Amino acid sequence: MIGDRQCKECGAPKRLVREHRWLSNGTIVQRKNPYHRMIFIECENINATYRNLEELVGVSIEHLLIEAKRKATFDFIDRLLLSGVKTFVRLSGARIIARAVTSLGSTMGYGKIKLADIHRIHGRDDYATFRVEKPYSLPLLCGDMAGSLNAIDRREVGISYVQVSPEVYKVTGRVSDHPLELKERLEGTRYKYKPGDIEIERCPACGGPAFLSQYHWDLENGIITSKSSGHRKAMIGPAALESVIEELQHELGDTVAETVIEAQRRFVKTDFYSLEEASYEEGLRKHLYLRGMGNLRELKWSESGLYLRLENACLHLVLVGLVKGLYELGIGRDAEVEWELDASGSFVIRALPAG
Numbered sequence: 001m002i003g004d005r006q007c008k009e010c011g012a013p014k015r016l017v018r019e020h021r022w023l024s025n026g027t028i029v030q031r032k033n034p035y036h037r038m039i040f041i042e043c044e045n046i047n048a049t050y051r052n053l054e055e056l057v058g059v060s061i062e063h064l065l066i067e068a069k070r071k072a073t074f075d076f077i078d079r080l081l082l083s084g085v086k087t088f089v090r091l092s093g094a095r096i097i098a099r100a101v102t103s104l105g106s107t108m109g110y111g112k113i114k115l116a117d118i119h120r121i122h123g124r125d126d127y128a129t130f131r132v133e134k135p136y137s138l139p140l141l142c143g144d145m146a147g148s149l150n151a152i153d154r155r156e157v158g159i160s161y162v163q164v165s166p167e168v169y170k171v172t173g174r175v176s177d178h179p180l181e182l183k184e185r186l187e188g189t190r191y192k193y194k195p196g197d198i199e200i201e202r203c204p205a206c207g208g209p210a211f212l213s214q215y216h217w218d219l220e221n222g223i224i225t226s227k228s229s230g231h232r233k234a235m236i237g238p239a240a241l242e243s244v245i246e247e248l249q250h251e252l253g254d255t256v257a258e259t260v261i262e263a264q265r266r267f268v269k270t271d272f273y274s275l276e277e278a279s280y281e282e283g284l285r286k287h288l289y290l291r292g293m294g295n296l297r298e299l300k301w302s303e304s305g306l307y308l309r310l311e312n313a314c315l316h317l318v319l320v321g322l323v324k325g326l327y328e329l330g331i332g333r334d335a336e337v338e339w340e341l342d343a344s345g346s347f348v349i350r351a352l353p354a355g
């Protein structure tokens with residue numbers, strides 16, 4: 001059943017369509033802040049890549065994921081709230097933010113999020129507990145909660161969770177005595193966009209991209225699934241994922257690039273994506289721009305290998321892993337890849353048979 005919050009024609013949540021723009025240059029951005037980029041990505045891609053990364057690195061990277069997402073979410077909400085509103089929100093309590101997070105969860109595919117308990121006397125022991133069912137990613141959602149609480153409280157927040165049942169968690173944010181240090185504002189990637197000429201078919205009723213009708217939108221539970229593949233998806237900002245990679249590079253050194261590529265390659269080789277769709281130029285172009293991952297300008301298969309040139313790419317190392325995995329599936333053997341951001345700002349990836 002389609003409720004009032006959804007377009008009668010395509011079924012997409014009206015709020016999601018209202019707050020985002022799908023551009024002809026292969027990007028998805030927030031309408032109010034065109035520098036805030038978004039991707040519409042399979043949850044399993046994020047979670048499997050994260051699991052593979054942990055396995056390859058050999059230590060837990062959960063705290064890095066939570067911290068990067070916290071900064072990104074704080075930055076996003078802080079920019080969104082006008083200063084007068086900030087004071088109001090601070091005084092009126094976390095319930096407003098709780099409602100915002102809950103509704104974000106329902107339209108962006110983050111899961112079912114409900115405020116379970118709140119203790120707020122502006123003292124030392126303030127906390128808020130959320131009941132979260134089927135989160136799109138537990139560490140990323142913990143980061144969302146911490147960042148949201150930061151934005152209203154301006155104090156540091158410690159986040160913890162307990163598992164209640166296989167897919168249900170209680171996530172608690174405890175506010176500490178320490179004021180939040182604003183110098184840690186996330187720098188993030190300032191994307192420079194090149195113009196494009198991708199024509200996205202639009203829904204005649206809401207003006208959103210017509211392909212959104214290929215998804216089932218369960219707003220009650222915050223779950224978006226592809227009607228054809230059954231894959232679950234979520235709308236998230238790639239900046240937080242990019243800063244996790246940067247943070248890993250900072251802590252673990254240069255081998256991280258190879259590790260990120262390998263983590264994504266392993267995921268792609270599980271046959272999650274259809275090779276058929278991704279092996280010809282128009283198919284791969286569509287695969288990428290529908291996810292907001294950039295504008296594929298060139299794709300050449302030849303005896304010697306595969307050449308790709310993309311504009312407005314994001315999550316570059318993940319893309320390299322994706323291309324490597326797809327190419328290996330195509331040729332049935334291992335491949336080597338090289339990549340560069342060329343002088344014009346295009347991202348070039350070359351894959352060739354290994355050895």
Ligand SMILES: [Zn+2]
Binds near residue numbers: 010012
């Ligand atoms: Zn529509």
